[in-house]
Amino acid sequence: MLKRSKKIMSIVITAVMAASVFVGCGNKDNKTADGKIELTWMCYGQPQETKVFDQVIKKFEAKYPNVKVKIVSTTQDQYGQKIQASMASKKLPDVLYMNPGDVKAWVNSGNILNMTPYLKKAEEAKILDLSDIWPKGLAKYKYDGEKIGQGDQYALPKDIGPFGFGYNKDLFIKAGIPLPDKNKPYTWEEWIDVCKKLTKDTNGDGKMDQWGTGLNVNWTLQSFVWSNGADFLDESKTKVTVDDPKFAEALQFFADQTLKYKITPSAQEGQTLDTYQRWIKGQLGFFAVAPWDIAAFKDLPFKYDIIPYPASTATGKSATWLGSVGFAVGANTKHPQEAVNLAIFLSTDKDANKMVSDMQIQVPNLMSMAKNEYVNNANIQPENKQQFLDIIENTGRSMPAEYTYNAEWINKFFEGIQPVLDGKKTAADYCKEVQPKMQELLDKAIEREKKEKKK
Template sequence: MRKSRLTALTTGVLAATMLLSACSGGTSSESGKDGEKQITFMFRGNEDERKAYETAIAEYTEETGVKVKVISTTPDEYSTKLKAAITGRQVPDVFYIDPGSVQAYANGGVIMDITDYVEKSGFDIADIWEYGVDSYRYDGKVQGQGGIYALPKDIGPFSFGYNKTMFEEAGIPLPDKDKPYTWDEFVKVAQELTKDSDGDGELDQWGTGLNVTWNIQALAWSNGADWISEDGKTVTVDTPEMAEALQFFADLSNKYETTPSIAEAQTLDTYQRWMKGEIGFFPVGPWDVSTYAELDFDWDLIPYPAGKTGESATWIGTLGIAASASTKHPQEAVDLITYLSANETAQQSLVDAGIQIPNLKSVASEWVKDTSTKPENKQEFLDIAETYGRALPANTTYSAEWYDEFFTNIQPVLDGKVTAAEYLKEAQPKMQAFLDEANQQAEQASAGN
């Protein structure tokens, strides 16, 4: 079975089915009692996010008088339920969208171009992170420019965390919050942290516990490698720089033994071990902060270790909020979008819940000064947002299959049975075939728009 990403992109065939249904009309807009307006908002998230939205939406209703019917799902259910709503012509007035779905939904008339509404709304769009806004721009051919089809609910700088308590107990100097480890330095510290701390003859503490799907990007980019050419036409993984990065990742387990073994990971996965205080280094996204607030150890953020470029690298996620092209209440739908994305009160509710960084730069500049809540080094999140964070490789391609193929048969590399260079040489032509197909789908969709 092909590996799918959390932000899986809509494939051409499925998109076509959905878009035909959507274009035939239908919306879940309703009228409340006594003719009052009511719109629907569909989103995904955990309990903390649900409570934060209940607060923000109650404030929106109080300000505007517009009722909002909330449809919440778990992250795993969201994509399936949204597609079912579109196919059944019950498109929510307002809903979450990932960047990878923008082209298909815009070309098929599922989401509306909200540019005019946004420009007339009066808020300063320049105060929202540029990466977030540009992720939802599309001019019919190129994503990242043109009309606005959604506003960011958030941006998610994928940062690197470390167990500060573990360092202090081991007598190891704390990492520099401004200067990344080199790979050699990182390995040395990770090995020092990997040990049998209770003397029973078995390891119970490890330096690392990284997942290849979400952490190989930081290593590859910092080593001068990439997945795709700038023009989006050519897969570029079969290079010495990418091979070095992928091999280094595999070596953390097989050569340096700083990661729990397969058997140890089956007993307790690395996320659970991090939560128990058994892992020294682990990734941290803003969505983790509310959960990590309950940890029994002290932790903070640092830059990812850097490869031959000497510069740290990582990716930024984002979720957007879009309006249905078939909504009966377009003004109210966009008003809700702008409220959730750009209203300071609403933003504070979401930030206080520990599920995201502020969407507004002006708010973030004050938020970063708060040392009373974790992480202490909030500046690392902002550094990623402002300077060196990148979009995931398939965010602006019509389909993610080419990128997913990179991970499909990667396990032998992680097990040390195949070298990274051998694997990449075999993977590149397969990935290129999927990318060619995605670009062809994009051209057809654009021509038919």
């Protein structure tokens, strides 16, 4: 009871603090002392990223001298809680980050502005060119009241994040293994064979200290599932399909990387050092690499590059997911056109795009810049950045929960997956067992969506 009381008190305090932070969003005109329009932008990011934000805002204020922007920066972990508290107090910032998975709920609750009419005005004024923004990035924030990906625009992409597949070039060269084809994916069997050759006891102490790979199930299982012709949901996005034998086959293949093929660190070895740190130290042959990793990987003690994910013979096609965060505008903003103009500037300004891409934390939102300056910039690793663009245009997919009202149904799947990874339960048994539990949660989400749309 004491813990529960503390939790309730924490929520109350957070709501009060959020209300005080955004009190300016609820005043009469949202004007500064010198008569300028004041917009509040709430964001999160690493210190070097927030420095770029400051520079971008100065450029925006120079372009729109009648507007002053107040940046409210927080950590990514705290952001969601603060936004929910500000929604409860009806004091959202003028501009805020929105995840694709929040679009339905935030729009149906009336918290987010429909940008479409304001974007049209911006296009007419020649301050926006939607044709130069990645279509998949825009689609993540379109909603027609029924489906994501069509209808009106409720946010502009801050970024579009292709989840790539990296490999350690130095380990390949040392082992005398031909470097992978940068365009053609390994088959599952070919990839396992290479991983076995890279898994070694390099110092002769009887213990493995180098492995073929070490992938996180939460972020990389999707690639194997999709490549095997399976999915988490059917086309209607109303039926959970993890009981498909092709899904179970992909999950078992993932688990067998440790259980059968021994190409990953064991659970015990993972307690000593996680696979991210082992990749950093040059102990893994393959690991997931996304644009936001590149700055952190700048000083790795080895050369690396990216290639397509391994492909199942069931489809012969590689697949991975494509993430994003969007710039949305609070529905109650006093100055909607100015707030939308800020979102447009943050998303599409050429200098802003160049600054964040030069920081090596994202691919430019502007296709023209990504396909020329970015992909051909030898100062930005990896060499095969074209693979990121191929993911954006071809092999990248939205995460399953982006189509549904919440992520509780898919969280249930990953909450109980450990026995499969430990070899205590087969993938087929687990998928049959968890499917009805996931379906029940999805059905509840669908009913909740129906009720909130009627309000």
